[in-house]
Amino acid sequence: MGSRYVSAVLGAVMLVCATAFLSTAVGPQMAEATTANVKTCGGGSITLKAREKRTLVLHNRARANRGLRRLCVDPRLTKAARSHSREMVEKDYFSHNSYNGESVGARLRRFGFDGSVHGENIAGGYGAHAGAGPTFERWMASADHRANILDRRFRRIGVGTYTGDYEGIKGYVMYTVDFGSRG
Numbered sequence: 001m002g003s004r005y006v007s008a009v010l011g012a013v014m015l016v017c018a019t020a021f022l023s024t025a026v027g028p029q030m031a032e033a034t035t036a037n038v039k040t041c042g043g044g045s046i047t048l049k050a051r052e053k054r055t056l057v058l059h060n061r062a063r064a065n066r067g068l069r070r071l072c073v074d075p076r077l078t079k080a081a082r083s084h085s086r087e088m089v090e091k092d093y094f095s096h097n098s099y100n101g102e103s104v105g106a107r108l109r110r111f112g113f114d115g116s117v118h119g120e121n122i123a124g125g126y127g128a129h130a131g132a133g134p135t136f137e138r139w140m141a142s143a144d145h146r147a148n149i150l151d152r153r154f155r156r157i158g159v160g161t162y163t164g165d166y167e168g169i170k171g172y173v174m175y176t177v178d179f180g181s182r183g
Helices: 002-033 050-064 075-090 104-110 130-141 143-149
Strands: 035-039 045-050 118-125 156-166 169-180
Touching: 045 050, 045 075, 045 143, 050 130, 050 143, 050 156, 050 169, 075 104, 075 118, 075 156, 075 169, 104 118, 104 169, 118 130, 118 143, 130 143, 130 169
Parallel strands: none
Antiparallel strands: 035 045, 118 169, 156 169
């Protein structure tokens, strides 16, 4: 009877270890493949990729911890952010301006957002630096990026990620976060 118990316990421990190992081994790929629906500023819903949703959650947590209002997702800002992340990866450049020199404000207007105040954070990375957590930590460690995240005027956000080959690096994840006051 005792050996059956020990075998059952060892089997359970092995199952837990295998599950933990597999979840970390396939986590990043699975994380990018999953999506989540979130409410938009207008009361509708939009589908965000897992990294985009995590980025939104981190922004709102940092704001809440400082007594600031949460940011709501604006579909126009989200489309602009996704487009910019994709363009930067596909054209191998890193800048707030679009590849053709278009400014952030002009790009946001092109996507239908005409808010009176706007801002943008961009970042990219691969491997351990590709996750939303490490990316957000780098932004919070930078005075200018942190100022955008914690700016009281901003009420709307668009988060866009794109994964691809960037400057010869496969699996590079580019992040663009666009902020706006109203629109």
